[in-house]
Amino acid sequence: MDxxxxxxxxxxxxxxxxxxxxxxxxxxxxxxAACGDDDETTEGGDAADSSSDIGILNSALALELTAIExxxxxxxxxxxxxxxxxxxxLIHEQExxxxxxxxxxxxxxxxxxxxxxxxxxxxxxxxDVLRFATNLENVAIAAYVDALPKLSSPDLRATAxxxxxxEAEHVAVLQLALGNQPAPDAFVTGDANALA
Amino acid sequence: MSxxxxxxxxxxxxxxxVTDYEATRREAVRRGIVTGGAVIAGAxxxxxxxxxxxxxxxxxxxxxLESAVGLEQTAVVVYDTAFKSKLLEKPLALAVxxxRDQEQExxxxxxxxxxxxxxxxxxxxxxxxxxxLGSVRSQEDILRFAVELENMAVMAYVDAHMKLQSPELxxxxxxxxxxxxxxxxxxxxxxxxxxxQSVPSAFEAGIxxxx
Numbered sequence: 506m507d508x509x510x511x512x513x514x515x516x517x518x519x520x521x522x523x524x525x526x527x528x529x530x531x532x533x534x535x536x537x538a539a540c541g542d543d544d545e546t547t548e549g550g551d552a553a554d555s556s557s558d559i560g561i562l563n564s565a566l567a568l569e570l571t572a573i574e575x576x577x578x579x580x581x582x583x584x585x586x587x588x589x590x591x592x593x594x595l596i597h598e599q600e601x602x603x604x605x606x607x608x609x610x611x612x613x614x615x616x617x618x619x620x621x622x623x624x625x626x627x628x629x630x631x632x633d634v635l636r637f638a639t640n641l642e643n644v645a646i647a648a649y650v651d652a653l654p655k656l657s658s659p660d661l662r663a664t665a666x667x668x669x670x671x672e673a674e675h676v677a678v679l680q681l682a683l684g685n686q687p688a689p690d691a692f693v694t695g696d697a698n699a700l701a
Numbered sequence: 702m703s704x705x706x707x708x709x710x711x712x713x714x715x716x717x718x719v720t721d722y723e724a725t726r727r728e729a730v731r732r733g734i735v736t737g738g739a740v741i742a743g744a745x746x747x748x749x750x751x752x753x754x755x756x757x758x759x760x761x762x763x764x765x766l767e768s769a770v771g772l773e774q775t776a777v778v779v780y781d782t783a784f785k786s787k788l789l790e791k792p793l794a795l796a797v798x799x800x801r802d803q804e805q806e807x808x809x810x811x812x813x814x815x816x817x818x819x820x821x822x823x824x825x826x827x828x829x830x831x832x833x834l835g836s837v838r839s840q841e842d843i844l845r846f847a848v849e850l851e852n853m854a855v856m857a858y859v860d861a862h863m864k865l866q867s868p869e870l871x872x873x874x875x876x877x878x879x880x881x882x883x884x885x886x887x888x889x890x891x892x893x894x895x896x897x898q899s900v901p902s903a904f905e906a907g908i909x910x911x912x
Contacts, residue, residue, distance in 0.1 A: 586895050586896050586897070587896065589895065589896070589897040590895070590896035590897040590900075592897070593897040593900065594900070596903070597900070597902075597903035598903075600903035600904070601903060601904075604903075604904070646879065649875070650872060650875050650876060650879075651872075653862075653871060653872070653875055654868035654869075654871040654872055655868075659862070659863035659864070660863065662862045662863065662871065663859050663860075663862045663863045664904065665862075665875075666858065666859060666862040666874070666875050666878055667859060667904035667905050667906060668903075668904060669875055669878075669879055670855065670878050670879045670881070670882035670905040671882070671900065671902065671903055671904060671905045672879075673879035673880070673882050673883050674882045674883060674885065674886045674899070674900040674905060675900060676883070677882075677883040677886040677887065677899075678886055678896045678899060678900055681886070681887070681890070681896065682896060686799075687883055687886055687887050688799070688800070688803070688880060688883035688884060688886075688887065690803075690880065691802075691803035691804075691806035691807060691877075691880055692806070692807075692810075692873070692876035692877060692880065693876050693879035693880050693883065694876060
C-alpha cells in the first residue's frame with residue numbers, strides 16, 4: 506500500500522483515513538534542525554534518505570499540530586462564514602497531520618512531533634484570529650517551501666506541494682476575510698518570521 | 702454551481718505530456734468529478750502541442766519547464782483576454798489583471814530557467830490559438846474557463862514536483878503552484894463558493910469536488 510499516493514487521491518484518502526487516530530509523543534523539531542546539508546534531490550529509499558525524510562516530515566507534523574491547536578483555540582471568536590471556513594481549515598490541518606503520520610510510519614519512523622508552544626491569550630476578536638492564523642500559515646508555507654526540495658521521494662515532494670498550496674489557499678481566504686488582497690505575490694514564499 | 706458534467710473534446714495530442722494530462726483529466730471525470738459545465742478541448746493548452754524542441758520527449762527538467770512555460774503563457778493570454786473583454790465587473794477585472802501580471806512573472810522566470818538550461822521557450826499562443834476562449838460570452842464563462850485552466854496548471858505542477866530534479870526549480874515550482882491555488886480561491890468565490898467551499902481539498906490537486 507502506497508500511503509503517499511493514497512494521501513493525494515481525494516477519494517481513496519477519505520476511505521483510508523476514516524476513523525484513524527494517532528498518538529504522538531516526544532519533543533518537537535523545526536525544519537532547520539531536521540534538514541540535511543545535501544543540495545541535490547535524490548530518488549529512492551536508502552536509509553539516509555528515509556532518515557532525512559522522517560526528520561522533515563516530523564517537523565512538518567509539528568507545524569500541522571500547531572495549526573490544529575490554533576484553529577481550535579480561535580474558533581470561539583469566529584462567526585458565520587468565517588467560522589465555517591475555520592472549521593474546514595481545522596479539518597484540512599488534521600488531514601495533513603494524519604497523512605504525514607502515515608508517511609512517517611511507512612518510512613519506518615516514529616512520530617515525535619509536538620505542537621509549538623504559542624500564546625493565544627492576545628486573541629480578543631475575529632480579526633485577531635484571522636491575523637494570527639495568517640501568520641502561522643505563512644510560517645508553515647516558508648518551512649515547506651524550504652524543505653520540499655530536500656525530500657528524497659517524488660511522491661513526498663508532490664504531496665508536500667499539495668499541502669503548501671492548500672496552506673496558501675487558507676491565507677487567501679483569511680486575507681479576503683480581513684478585506685485584504687488574497688494573492689499579492691506571484692511567488693508565494695510564506696514568512697518564517699511571521700510569528701516573531 | 703451548474704451540475705453539467707465536464708466535457709473533454711479530443712484535440713491534437715502528440716506529446717507524452719499532453720497524453721498524461723488528458724489521462725489525468727479523464728480519470729477525474731470517470732471518478733465523477735464535475736465542474737460548472739466548462740468545455741475544454743484537449744488542445745486548449747496549445748503550447749503543449751507545439752513542444753517540439755530538444756527536450757520534448759525527455760523526462761528532464763527542460764521538458765518540464767517547456768510545458769510549464771506553455772501553461773503560463775496560455776494563462777497570460779486567457780487573463781489578458783478576460784480583462785479586455787469588458788465582461789467583468791470592475792473589482793473582478795482588477796483581480797484578473799493582477800493574475801495576468803502574475804502569470805507573466807511565472808512565464809518569465811520559467812523561461813529564464815529554461816534558457817539557462819540551454820533550451821528555448823516556446824512562442825506564446827495568440828488568443829485565437831487558445832481553443833474555447835473565443836466561445837466565452839459572459840463573466841461566468843470566463844470564470845469557469847479560468848478555473849479549469851488553473852486546475853490544469855495545478856495538476857501539471859503536482860506532476861512537475863515528481864519530475865523536477867533541481868532544488869531551485871522545485872522551490873520556484875512550489876511558489877508558483879501556491880499562487881495558482883490562491884487564484885483558484887478568488888475565482889471559486891467569484892462563482893459563488895463560500896470561503897469554506899473555496900478551499901475544497903486539504904491536498905490541492907486541481908480537481909473541484911462534485912457539486
